[in-house]
Amino acid sequence: MKLSLFGGDVAYMVTLGVASLPVAAALVGSVLLALGWFQVGELLGGRATLGAAAAEVFRLPLRATLWVLRHALDVPLFGARPLSPVGDAVNAGRSPAASVAAIDRAVASGGDGGRAADAGPADVRGAHVKPAVPAVVGPDETWLLVNGIVETKAMARASARLITDLTGRSVTVVYNPSLGLGMDLAECLLGRTLDTASRPSEGLADLVQAQLALGRVVVLLGHSQGGIIVANAVRTLCARGLADAGVLASLRRLEVYTFASAADEAHAVPSADGTLVPFAEHFGAEWDAVSRLGALTFSGWAPAVRGVTIKPETWNGRVHVLRAEAGEGKRPEDWQGHLVKEHLWPALVGGAFGADSVFMAKYGLHRGAAKTKSS
Structure with missing residues (x-):
């Protein structure tokens, strides 16, 4: 991150983090x-032993x-909100970057492993469901x-501009305001580990559903904590889809892409033909701690580390991994890979x-361009 561009933002977030630390600790x-x-x-036997x-x-x-x-956390101050009109992020009549055949080949590649590479995984949804496929354009x-944690509006907007450079698409940031590192981590704890619905995720679900209802393809991206908010919003949309056939059909036009996601779930539901919806891809660096705690x-x-339970039925989407350099020892740079502008987008x-990836096959208009350098 270039301090010449974001030095003031970093200083502000450090100050906010220190000021909010006592509240976050409490x-x-x-x-x-x-x-x-x-x-x-639970150790004493729970309801079965102790009684209700x-x-x-x-x-x-x-x-x-x-x-x-x-x-x-449900007060409006903590709610995520678009930083620009959603209409500014509507890209009309855009063509994919590659041919349909190239996109199909990317789908068939299956990413770098994970459950979505299976031809027909069986899980609690009942049948051998088909892997998700990207929506038609x-x-x-x-x-x-x-955005992720401890990001100011300026930082989030810079990430959006880089996405525009890469894809040629206009992007609206649905900004989740930071309250300092400690408070942001507390929000992550509630949203990820304890699966508590939040104002940002519920508002995001409403926003996505409204855009889908207009017949649009929605490309939903989340970074770090943003991956948790996206996962909770998708979980809400899947629940609505199971209750409403119209919402379920619209989820075929939702595409989810996460980067260094801290989420421990990525939900999907079978559509009418048994295909999982929405389509999802996830990107993370091999030794990024946040990706290891989440998507990877x-x-x-x-x-999984000892004591962690993996539930295949709660994960949807192929995974692409930025691998460390081969060799006997780890280099300092091998532990990088969390930042979008500096690590993940250039890679x-x-x-x-x-x-x-399907994302690059479908939208990567500027592959290899000079714009890969960090901004």
Whole structure:
């Protein structure tokens, strides 16, 4: 990241993080204490052993804590909002960057592993569902980007401009405001580990559904914490699709692409022909800690650490991995790969992710261009 461009933004985020640290510590501490008390009840046998009334004694603090936090974060101040009119992100009548045959070959490549590479995975959705396929190019495309933690509006807009340079598409940032590192991590804890619906994810689901209802293809991108918000929004849309055939049909026009996603799930539902919708692809660096905590592990690409349960039915989408240099020792740069502008976009355009991606086959208009350098 060039401090000459974002030095003021970095200083602001550091100051905000320090100022909000006591509040963040109190929030995370209260959740962990309540969660620990709940685990004590589970170790004692839970409802089956203790009975309903006694088990509720161990559950009640966690329920109350999550209820308070959920409503505290539900105020409009914390809601994600587009930084520019969504109409500015509608790209009319754009052609794919490659032929349909090239896109089909990218689909067939299956990424670098994970559940979506299977020809027909069986899971709790009942049948051998078909892998997701990208939507046909419609008359209009709406491009939306959800930012990661500790990003200012200027940083998020810079990422959107780089996407425009790469794809030729206009992009609207659905900005999730940062409240400092500690508060952002607390929000990640609620949205990812505890699956708590948030104002940003619910608002994003409404926005995407409205764009789909207009007959548009929606290209939804999320970086880091943005991957969590996107995952929760998609989960909401899938639930709505199961209750409404019209919403389910529209999900064929939703494409989800995440970068260094911290999410532990990526939901999909079978459409009328059994194909999983929406289509999804995920990009992450092999040794990026956030990707390891999220997409790389829960897609099945990386082995899960002890105590982590992988649920294949909650992951949809092929995975593309920026691999470290081969050799006996790790170089310092091998541990990089989390930042979009500095690491992931240049690697994507340069072909360093290995198997060609559907995203690049369909939208990568500037592959190999000079615009790959960080901005």
